[in-house]
Amino acid sequence: MNGREVSVIADPLDRLSYILRDRLGLTGLKEGCCEGECGACTVLVDDHPVASCLMLGLQAEGVRITTIEGLTQGGGLSGLQQAFLTYGAVQCGFCTPGMVMAAEGHLRANPDGDRAAIRHALAGNICRCTGFALIVDAVESGAVRRLADLSNAMEAGA
Amino acid sequence: MTLLNVCRPTSLAELVAVLRGADPVHLIAGGTDLLVGSRALPDAGRLVDLTALPALRGIDTTGPDIRIGAATTVAEIGPIAPRPTPARLPRILPKSRLIP
Numbered sequence: 001m002n003g004r005e006v007s008v009i010a011d012p013l014d015r016l017s018y019i020l021r022d023r024l025g026l027t028g029l030k031e032g033c034c035e036g037e038c039g040a041c042t043v044l045v046d047d048h049p050v051a052s053c054l055m056l057g058l059q060a061e062g063v064r065i066t067t068i069e070g071l072t073q074g075g076g077l078s079g080l081q082q083a084f085l086t087y088g089a090v091q092c093g094f095c096t097p098g099m100v101m102a103a104e105g106h107l108r109a110n111p112d113g114d115r116a117a118i119r120h121a122l123a124g125n126i127c128r129c130t131g132f133a134l135i136v137d138a139v140e141s142g143a144v145r146r147l148a149d150l151s152n153a154m155e156a157g158a
Numbered sequence: 159m160t161l162l163n164v165c166r167p168t169s170l171a172e173l174v175a176v177l178r179g180a181d182p183v184h185l186i187a188g189g190t191d192l193l194v195g196s197r198a199l200p201d202a203g204r205l206v207d208l209t210a211l212p213a214l215r216g217i218d219t220t221g222p223d224i225r226i227g228a229a230t231t232v233a234e235i236g237p238i239a240p241r242p243t244p245a246r247l248p249r250i251l252p253k254s255r256l257i258p
Contacts, residue, residue: 012162012205015193035194048233054189058164059209120236 002026002070010057017041017052019060020067028068028097032126039125042098042105043067049105051124068097071104079149080104080142087138091130099125103139111150113143161202166210176206187214187229 001024008023017034020026020043029052032040036054043052044066071078077085081100090096099122106121107113118139119132127135163181167173177183182203186192192199208214214229226235 012164013199033195035196036190051189054193056186056189056193056207058166058205059186059207061166 001065002067008057012056012058014057015053016043016050016055016057016060016065019057020052020065026067026069029101030094030097032094032098037126038095038098039102039122040095040098042101042125044101044105044108047105047108049102049121049124066101066104068100071100078104079145080107080139083138083142083145084135087134087141089130089134089138091127095125095127099127099135103135103142107139107143107146111143111147113140113147115140118143162200162205163203164205164207166207168210168212170211170213173206173208173211176204179204188231 006024008019010019010023014023015034017029017031020029021031029043030040031053032038034041034053036051039051041052042049044050045055045060045063047064047066071081080103084090084096084100089099102122102125103118106118110117110121115136118136122132122135122139162184165176167176182200184192184200184203184205185208186205187208191197208229211229213227215227215234217227217230217234218225
């Protein structure tokens with residue numbers, strides 16, 4: 001769980017989203033629809049975006065879970081989180097943690113930042129206020145920045 | 159407090175043994191059948207999680223047919239489905255609008 005090992009005694013039918021929020025205090029993720037439609041509860045399970053409302057806690061045995069709280073770097077926002085701020089890709093903010101986690105999962109597997117692929121990756125996350133264009137802009141810029149960081153790191157290493 | 163017994167089979171033999179048992183069995187994989195809000199949750203019997211069973215997952219495109227395991231996720235299928243390659247999926251989606 002965000003880099004540390006966690007044990008929870010839970011009911012067999014306790015959803016992962018409930019365990020994360022109500023038992024472990026990780027309230028960044030939101031429960032929107034509780035049926036896997038809205039994406040507000042998205043977390044990464046072994047680097048793949050998952051709707052945590054449709055996953056039981058017992059199915060999370062032995063996996064690596066990353067929540068929005070686990071993205072911060074050295075106490076500050078990650079580049080992707082910062083990009084959401086920079087682009088104003090947030091209005092009420094309810095969908096934002098799920099959006100960021102879906103985007104993070106996508107960029108971990110597809111770092112090239114292709115816009116159509118980003119839109120596809122965010123198709124399971126619904127925003128009801130600000131619209132999707134700025135969100136896609138933010139993720140695209142996050143990808144560009146990440147690639148630049150990677151290439152700088154490689155040059156520094158070489 | 160539920161009276162559910164939990165079981166996570168890791169082989170088909172183990173799964174078959176559970177399915178042949180006397181207890182009512184509730185299967186879960188992606189969660190959309192069991193966990194969607196309006197549906198009643200089971201309160202007794204065996205809760206069997208299918209996600210730890212590698213035999214039910216995976217996509218095999220090596221032969222003339224594409225074989226997709228029953229517990230393969232839609233996200234895993236995604237990369238082969240939306241591409242405009244009609245030759246690749248004629249048996250699955252012969253007239254699908256997904257394929258231009």
